Amino acid sequence: MDPYLDILGQRIRARRRALSLSQEGLAHEAGLDRSYVGRIERGENNLTFIQLIKLCRAMKCDVAALTVGLPKF
Numbered sequence: 001m002d003p004y005l006d007i008l009g010q011r012i013r014a015r016r017r018a019l020s021l022s023q024e025g026l027a028h029e030a031g032l033d034r035s036y037v038g039r040i041e042r043g044e045n046n047l048t049f050i051q052l053i054k055l056c057r058a059m060k061c062d063v064a065a066l067t068v069g070l071p072k073f
Helices: 003-018 023-030 034-041 049-058 063-067
Strands: none
Touching (some): 003 034, 003 063, 023 049, 034 049, 049 063
16 A cells, blocks of 8 residues: 555545545445445555545645645655
8 A cells, every 4th residue: 555545545535524424425425436436445446646636626625735745754
């Protein structure tokens, strides 16, 4: 598991929960499969930039909000 994907997944999960969205609700809004969103949140999938944009639009946030301050490994 890549630490960057793990951190990004944790940030996506936190944002989704802050909006009181289920994985299914987020997936629907972003046009993605619910199981795929779960794998992203667990850091199991390396999502594309386009998929990240779709998730951010669904969560009404900027890509930078989820990627700022990533640690150097």
